[in-house]
Amino acid sequence: MSQLSPNAVAESDLAKGAVCIRAADASDVESLLIYFTGLSTTTRNKRFMGARTDVAMVAAECVARASHPDHFTLLAELRQEGQGTIIGETLYVYDAVARQGEFAISVADLFQRRGLGLQMMMEMEMRASDLGHGMIAAETARVNAEMRGLAKKAGFVDTGLGDWQSVHFAKSLSRQSSSR
Template identity: 75%
Template sequence: MSQPFPNAVVASNETSGTVRIRTANVSDVEGLSSYFTGLSPTSRNKRFMGARADSSAVAAECLAKAGHPDHFTLLAEFTLEGQRTIIGETRYAYDAAARSGDFAISVTDVFQRRGVGLQMMAAMERHASNLGHDMIAAETARTNAEMRGLARKAGFEDTGLGDWQPVHFAKRLSR
């Protein structure tokens, strides 16, 4: 069952709808696949750090471990007149050996720079912290200035890891 996140409502000036963040479940595969297909080529390339044309397979991968406590996907949904549309997602997976969670995030172009990504990251951090996880990290292309800026705003630090192309950043969670 999907779970809404308290305080995870982003007011939207996009014709008076609202954005809510919730956990995804296996019934969201079709909607998530449509969301990935609807991303601009640039946003899709940044999210997957390369070209991916198999949106259905990617959506299924994101939701395959929906019931596993250390893996989750969050969805941001825009609701207007009772119609819900996925406008963002973040996938999180915890690696017990590394003692760190890894995540990926995307927000559809029209909702970028409106606080949705930051709210999604905050919800992801709270959920990971509630699971007892201490560290989360991610990697992005050095050329992905939007993700690097979002990570900085969310309190992540560049770890200095990675070769000339990817940038690795991490954040210690507080409980």
């Protein structure tokens, strides 16, 4: 389990706890539902590339394949006074036909632009590389400047496969970069 220093996430009163990134399991469905419901409409629309009203089903899907080796959901959790609150999530699914992993990510509104998304992406990349996966890709709305900036910062490149509404980006993983 990766540990982040609280300073890497935020300097507000909300971040006076430990933040860790961990794999989700079946017991996290309710907490994920609360997390998704608590996102602003804008953030939720960016995460799902449109409006979604079935966040309970999405939360269940995020942990449904927790035992499948090529699928995982990572949760960023703020731990304060013995309680954990989800403040970010990354869903990763490997497509064996395309021979690449695909991901989606979100960070709670209060914790955006503080390095948490990048930390989550780095952890996702290490786990994917450890699984022997060589490529990760994702798609986002062309107007989602935050995700495009995060992807660029994480070393992803625009593949040119998007359309007028979306941007497709990818990154080749190095097995050497996954050593811990």
